[in-house]
Amino acid sequence: MREDISKISKWGLGLVFLAALLVLPQVLSYSQREIAVLLVINVLLVASYRLMTLTGEWSLGHVVIMGVGAYASALFAKRLGVPVPVSMFLGASTAGLAAAVLSFPLFRMKGFYFLIGSFAAGEVIRLVWKYFSTPFGGPKGIKLIPGFPDIGPISMFEPENYYYLCLAVVSLSLFILYRIEQSRIGLTFHAIHWQDKLAESVGVGTFRYRMLAFVLASFFAGLSGALYAHYIGTINPTRFDVEEMVFVLIWAIVGGTNTFFGPIIGVVALTIINEIILRSLGFDSARPMIYGALLILSVLFLPKGLEGVVQKAGRIFKARKAPEPTVRREQNA
Amino acid sequence: MTEIILQTTLNAVYAASYMSLIAVGLVLIFGVMGVINFAHGELYMAGAYTVVALYSHLNFPFLIAVAAGLAFVGLLGILMEYSLFRPLRDNPLGGLIASIGFLLMLQTAAVLGFGVRMAHIKPPIQGKIELLGAVLTYQRFLVIAAAILLLTGLYLFLRKTKIGWAMRACAQDREAAALQGISLNQITRIAMFIGASLAGVAGALTAPLVSPTPYMGHSVIVTAFIIIIVGGIGHLEGAVVAAVLYAFVHTFVTTFYDGVVADIVGLVLMLLVLVIKPTGLFGARERA
Known part of the structure; x- marks a missing residue:
């Protein structure tokens, strides 16, 4: 009986929270709305970072991975003329792909070594952006990134509307991240964190699961980067x-x-x-x-x-x- | 051509000398406490700003300002040890994160005290040595000489004195050292003082050459990480050798190609070492 009540009150709380999120831009000033957009993007970034830390590895390259998503999405949209919603997905996938490639050197390390290794890998990526003016724009980065296309009469240039878009994308992403964590895969991540040798001994391929966590986390970090890039319209290596x-x-x-x-x-x-x-x-x-x-x-x-x-x-x-x-x-x- | 090569060699020796001071301090702290001190670059910056304050603003003699930098940054190290690393002794990751917090505080303190712009310091020592067309200013020579002197002193301290022995014992096995009656608190305090003051003195000595900014610690800490990884974390001699190796590679690539390429080469070098031999070129045992 009490469980029912607590369930109802949980749902009620959730609905109130959702309503508050929907009403939020209406009570904020213009500049506060812009901050709200960035906050929603950062929520996705930090939630994806947590997925990464589930396996016990703390990366210092996560923001650079976000940047990979931002750069890739911006370049797909600007250079190749891919529609922005598609380029965002492609950007996130590029970030995931970059993580998959980086897994091979990085997951030979653990603990401090991984921390510093991920930092070094991130710095290399950042310096590559800085060094190659084509296509990355050098230290000045990429400017005039196409924005999200308007949906009918709704202009996505307005922070208010972009806020709702981000809210939808981020909510869906958080739901997926949450489901992953609750699933068998998430439990395996936990197992690897606390007892990696034991997990290995019962037949869990720790490398593959670490890689999976890294790739998934990077996909969503890249997505947050893409949301950022097409909102702000300019990115540079220093931002990441x-x-x-x-x-x-x-x-x-x-x-x-x-x-x-x-x-x-x-x-x-x-x-x-x-x-x-x-x-x-x-x-x-x-x-x-x-x-x-x-x-x-x-x-x-x-x-x-x-x-x-x-x-x-x-x-x-x-x-x-x-x-x-x-x-x-x-x-x- | 020989002039350029000779000049680049001199530049590399100079870079190696102050970088090995910084890296050795970082390694000493890691060796004794098991914590990576992310704020080490900011300790270097604090040393440089001590010289800005005392020598540039208050017109103290340069060497006194350097000595003050050494002492001040050493005390900062003791403060870090006492307030951060000691309570977090069983939590090395926590220590690292706390040192990131300390880094932000030191950086902001420098911004608030001195502004974000570069501080220019008039050169305290004029004159230069000319050697087959290559030039070594006395200022740079002073850095090289001080580094050799300090590192030799540290080596003798660790090998010959009782405290030095105790420190190496702590680095090998903390529990066993404590069982022998070595005071961990005392040893970590001394190690932190030495480690920090080495960074501080490097900052103080190079301050007239690099024009300090509050953000100068960033590139320094990246370089120091590369050096300690290549040399093997927790390995003092390895850090010195790696500092020399890195300085030569970096300086030559910068001279003949490009600074950014040199940074990339350095980082890739470190990644290669991490992948092929994570214990570093000289490290023997696993410490992770």
């Missing part, structure tokens, strides 16, 4: 440098990487703090310092991230409403 990667790390870690929603909570909370509170206070140049302090504090004091705080609050809330169940199931540790 390690500073941006640091922000993705901060979002994921401050949010907490234990559950699916942790990194998403992280990116949303930090973007709100960043854009609304810090911007209005005018701390523009001090912002990285606050970000750095937040990162250190959350590593030191919130090992489970913000999501751990949310869980704790939820438990307290529940405990007040209903008597504590006698057997408490551990959250996925």
Whole structure:
């Protein structure tokens, strides 16, 4: 009985949340709408990053992979005249393909070595963009990327409408990512993270699953890059440098990487703090310092991230409403 | 032609000297604490800005500014050890991420204190040595001499003194070292001081040659990563050899082709080492 109620309240909460997301652009100013678009894109980026970390490998090249999607989609659309929706898909696929190729050198490494290896691979890609003016445009990057075509009378140039487009694409992607994580494949990723030798001994090809996680994560990162490129209209190698990667790390870690929603909570909370509170206070140049302090504090004091705080609050809330169940199931540790 | 080759060789020796200071510090920190210090490039930057502040703004003598840079950055290292790496001793990834946070804070502090633009420093030492048409300024010579001196000193310290022995013991096996009565806290503090101050002194000495910016640490940390991977993580002599190797390859490719190509060559070199022999050219044991 209680489960029914909690199910209903969960659905209700979900619907309220969805309604809030749909109404959101109506209550925001123009520049805040632009931020909302970028936030939705970043949600996809950080959620795809979490899929990557499921197998226990922390990559420092994820933003560059996003850039691969952005560059590929921009070039397909601009040079080859591919329609933008198709080029976005092609861009995401190119990012996945790049990940598949990179798997062979990178997954010979683990831990720190993988971290630094992925960083180096990303830097090589970035330097290639920088060095070759054709087709990548050199340090200045690609400008005048065609935008998303208008749908009937709806102009996709408007941040408001692009927000809805991104929301739809990202929601679908998040649903797929969530399903992957809940599936047998996702469980295998977890198994590889915690016990890779054991997983191997029961017949799991760890290399293939690591590669699969990397390719899937890169596909969605590339998709977020494509959404970005056709919205902003210009991309360059600096946009995808390690500073941006640091922000993705901060979002994921401050949010907490234990559950699916942790990194998403992280990116949303930090973007709100960043854009609304810090911007209005005018701390523009001090912002990285606050970000750095937040990162250190959350590593030191919130090992489970913000999501751990949310869980704790939820438990307290529940405990007040209903008597504590006698057997408490551990959250996925 | 011989002039160009000789000149490039001198440039490479100079690059190798300050890069090996930085890389050796990074390796020492990793060896003793098992943490990759991402903020190492920013420690280098902090050393450079100490010289900007003391020598350029307050007109202290150059060498005093350098000594102050060494001490100041060493203290920053102790601060990092105490506030970040010690609480996160059992969580090396956490230590790395915390050092990224520290990096952002140092960078922002430099931006707020000195602005984002390049700081130009008047050369403290004039004059140059001419050698068969190639030129080595005294300033660069000072960097090379200081690097040789400091690295030799570090080598003797690690081989001959009791603390040096204890440090190497910690690097080999922390638990066993602690069982022998070696204070991990003390040893990691000293290692962090030495590691950081080597980066600081490299920054201080090269400050008049490179025009510091708050973001100068980035390219330095990339290079340092390449060097420590090629030399084998946790291997001090390997880091010096790899620094020399990298400096020669990078300087020659830059001179005869292009800077960006040289960066790509360096990174590909590192990836090759990672793929073929992840323990590095000199590393023997697996540490991951």
